[in-house]
Amino acid sequence: MRLALRLGLAAAAFGLLAVVPQFSIDTHGVFSSELNSPGTLQVLALMLVFGAVALTYDLLFGFTGLLSFGHALYFAVGVYLTAIATTRWDWALWQALLFTAAVALLVPLLLGAVSLRVGGIAFAMVTLAFAEAGSKLVNQNPRGWTGGEEGTAVGNLPDALVGVLNTKHLYWIALGYLIFVFVAVNWVVDSSPGRVWQAIRENEQRVEVLGLQPFRFKLMVFVISSFLATAGGVVYALLIGSAGPRVTTPAFTLALLLMVVIGGTGTRWGAILGGALYTFLDYRLVEWSDKAFIRESPDLIRQPLSEPLFVLGTLFILLVFFLPGGLAGLTLPGGRRRGLRLLEQSVRTEPTTGTVEDEADPGVEART
Amino acid sequence: MSTFVLLTITGLGLGAMYFLIASGLSLIYGLMGVLNFAHGAFLTVGAYSSWWLSTQLGGVGSDVLRFLLSAAFGLLVGAVVAALVELVLIRPLYQRHIEQVLVTVGLSLAMVAWVQATWGPTERVYEAPSWLARTTEVFGARVPNDRFVEIGVAAVVLVGIVAFLRYTRYGLIIRAGVENRAMVTALGIDVRRAFTLVFAIGGLAAALAGVLSGVYFGGSIDPDRGTSLLIFAFIVVVIGGLGSIMGSAVAAVLVGLVQQYANYYGSEYLDFSVLGDLSVVLMLAITLLVRPSGLAGKWSVAH
Numbered sequence: 186m187r188l189a190l191r192l193g194l195a196a197a198a199f200g201l202l203a204v205v206p207q208f209s210i211d212t213h214g215v216f217s218s219e220l221n222s223p224g225t226l227q228v229l230a231l232m233l234v235f236g237a238v239a240l241t242y243d244l245l246f247g248f249t250g251l252l253s254f255g256h257a258l259y260f261a262v263g264v265y266l267t268a269i270a271t272t273r274w275d276w277a278l279w280q281a282l283l284f285t286a287a288v289a290l291l292v293p294l295l296l297g298a299v300s301l302r303v304g305g306i307a308f309a310m311v312t313l314a315f316a317e318a319g320s321k322l323v324n325q326n327p328r329g330w331t332g333g334e335e336g337t338a339v340g341n342l343p344d345a346l347v348g349v350l351n352t353k354h355l356y357w358i359a360l361g362y363l364i365f366v367f368v369a370v371n372w373v374v375d376s377s378p379g380r381v382w383q384a385i386r387e388n389e390q391r392v393e394v395l396g397l398q399p400f401r402f403k404l405m406v407f408v409i410s411s412f413l414a415t416a417g418g419v420v421y422a423l424l425i426g427s428a429g430p431r432v433t434t435p436a437f438t439l440a441l442l443l444m445v446v447i448g449g450t451g452t453r454w455g456a457i458l459g460g461a462l463y464t465f466l467d468y469r470l471v472e473w474s475d476k477a478f479i480r481e482s483p484d485l486i487r488q489p490l491s492e493p494l495f496v497l498g499t500l501f502i503l504l505v506f507f508l509p510g511g512l513a514g515l516t517l518p519g520g521r522r523r524g525l526r527l528l529e530q531s532v533r534t535e536p537t538t539g540t541v542e543d544e545a546d547p548g549v550e551a552r553t
Numbered sequence: 554m555s556t557f558v559l560l561t562i563t564g565l566g567l568g569a570m571y572f573l574i575a576s577g578l579s580l581i582y583g584l585m586g587v588l589n590f591a592h593g594a595f596l597t598v599g600a601y602s603s604w605w606l607s608t609q610l611g612g613v614g615s616d617v618l619r620f621l622l623s624a625a626f627g628l629l630v631g632a633v634v635a636a637l638v639e640l641v642l643i644r645p646l647y648q649r650h651i652e653q654v655l656v657t658v659g660l661s662l663a664m665v666a667w668v669q670a671t672w673g674p675t676e677r678v679y680e681a682p683s684w685l686a687r688t689t690e691v692f693g694a695r696v697p698n699d700r701f702v703e704i705g706v707a708a709v710v711l712v713g714i715v716a717f718l719r720y721t722r723y724g725l726i727i728r729a730g731v732e733n734r735a736m737v738t739a740l741g742i743d744v745r746r747a748f749t750l751v752f753a754i755g756g757l758a759a760a761l762a763g764v765l766s767g768v769y770f771g772g773s774i775d776p777d778r779g780t781s782l783l784i785f786a787f788i789v790v791v792i793g794g795l796g797s798i799m800g801s802a803v804a805a806v807l808v809g810l811v812q813q814y815a816n817y818y819g820s821e822y823l824d825f826s827v828l829g830d831l832s833v834v835l836m837l838a839i840t841l842l843v844r845p846s847g848l849a850g851k852w853s854v855a856h
Contacts, residue, residue: 252651252654299838299841299842300841302841302842302845303791303841303845306582306586306588306654306795307791307795307841307845309588309654310588310787310788310790310791311791311837311838311841313784313787314784314787314788314791314833314834314837315834317784317830317834318830318831318834321827321830321831322827322831324827325825325826325827327825435780435784436662436780439658439661439662442655442658443658443659443662446655488670488671489666489667489670489671491670492666492667492669492670493666494662494663494665494666495662495663495666495667495670497662497663498659498660498661498662498663498664498666499659499663501655501658501659501662501663502642502656502659502660502663505646505652505655505656505659506645506646506656509652
């Protein structure tokens with residue numbers, strides 16, 4: 186019964202989102218123009234894409250307890266391969282997509298196998314280092330493929346995806362991607378490997394004692410989550426029509442982390458909502474900060490408020506303190522504190538050194 | 554030969570800055586289990602404070618005096634900001650490590666955005682004594698003088714931290730806390746005071762790295778300086794072994810040298826100027842495969 190209700194709610198929500206491009210509703214300044222204008226549709230589509238990408242990150246962080254700082258890399262693989270294959274190599278779109286899909290499985294398999302050798306905080310730093318290497322590579326502009334700072338355009342698009350009037354098609358693709366990720370994540374989380382992931386988050390040693398190999402399960406979730414993120418990168422590239430270095434930066438991974446925590450760590454709707462809300466604020470805060478009452482306030486207040494990251498970062502710190510369960514925590518009984526609390530165990534037990542440590546003390550193994 | 558000497562000394566200068574950042578990160582992690590993402594922001598804030606004072610001082614005294622005054626001010630701000638962050642934001646989340654990491658992540662974004670909003674996103678000219686920009690000849694290589702200052706400062710900081718940890722009461726408490734915090738607390742010592750101290754030392758060292766980076770990178774500072782150096786400092790900390798000062802020092806020298814050599818020879822012979830950055834990441838991967846607990850996993854000097 187509960188399942189039927191959940192499915193019904195999900196279907197209703199997605200159905201509602203699907204018909205958005207058909208209605209011309211005044212948004213009263215929430216967006217810059219009517220609901221179905223190309224500009225608004227593009228922002229909405231980006232919200233859907235980042236909602237879904239946040240969910241793929243939550244699969245790693247919230248459901249398995251793996252704190253990765255390199256998720257941007259896999260998203261960027263999708264963005265850049267789509268652009269490079271369709272312009273520099275002049276491939277057809279379907280060829281580019283097939284190739285990207287293959288790379289999207291191989292790269293996380295390889296890098297995941299190395300970085301999952303360590304756990305906890307060391308894993309976070311290693312994934313960060315790999316993502317940074319990717320970012321430097323893109324900025325270096327090897328053979329003129331990535332276009333360095335300027336980025337590179339996406340080419341060879343079918344007519345139905347080109348031009349301002351066709352933004353609604355892109356919007357529907359973004360919605361399709363969100364539904365795909367939502368269904369996939371629901372499916373894998375409730376499958377038997379999914380249960381092992383959540384068990385790893387709770388207590389990795391115990392999973393090991395039960396005779397399962399945590400490494401394999403972690404690698405599996407790493408590859409699935411990264412693959413889905415790469416797919417998101419492809420949709421983003423189609424939507425924006427180009428690839429730029431912003432999506433390769435560590436700041437982008439941090440943004441994903443913020444999205445998940447804002448929405449609610451370890452929840453499905455929460456992560457999607459967080460991603461959508463973050464994207465919305467990121468795009469709209471700049472315009473709002475130009476409103477009269479802020480423009481006339483002293484520099485000390487006006488300047489920081491015009492930086493979306495200052496507002497989002499501060500908001501995020503407040504949320505961690507006062508609502509660690511994120512937005513989703515508001516609706517769950519006792520969920521106000523649940524989200525992040527679940528994860529404490531997974532970081533505390535530092536599998537880095539391969540020995541069981543005193544759980545209250547992460548620094549036991551460290552040497553001065 | 555002269556190129557090689559220049560690269561070596563420049564690499565050591567870079568390693569010196571990595572060590573200044575990594576030492577604080579490593580101490581904080583070793584004692585408190587906190588991965589401090591805001592460390593790069595301490596660096597940026599320290600560097601900008603120092604730059605701000607140097608613009609206010611105008612023509613007071615000689616350029617060396619102005620530089621020393623503004624550098625001291627930057628260090629002070631770095632230490633105070635770091636101590637405040639520990640007291641106000643980290644302490645209430647004691648023992649909740651994920652939440653502590655998240656707070657430092659939010660802080661790193663917000664602080665850098667604040668600097669960017671106040672002083673603009675583009676780089677600022679950082680005035681340093683003219684002597685630092687001149688060169689000295691070493692084995693036929695013309696080496697900019699600032700490199701020697703960076704190496705010297707890092708060496709002094711290394712000796713200072715090791716001596717502090719070995720010969721003072723607080724150092725003893727910190728070393729004992731890294732070893733077994735529960736036991737130290739059980740003996741009736743308030744380890745939390747050591748937390749604030751470690752954060753202040755870390756913030757001071759980071760601000761020092763910020764000031765020196767202003768000189769090292771051709772007399773300029775920009776809001777993203779901290780974040781970009783922080784990533785390599787993280788790599789240094791992992792290669793060196795989390796919580797180990799000597800490990801960080803050795804790893805910082807290795808990383809700085811490899812990065813300089815590979816970047817130069819990569820762009821010279823292969824037309825590939827990020828070879829150094831990629832080699833450093835490769836070094837990290839190899840370290841993890843061969844020795845997941847880092848270089849200092851086995852031997853450590855400060856004990």
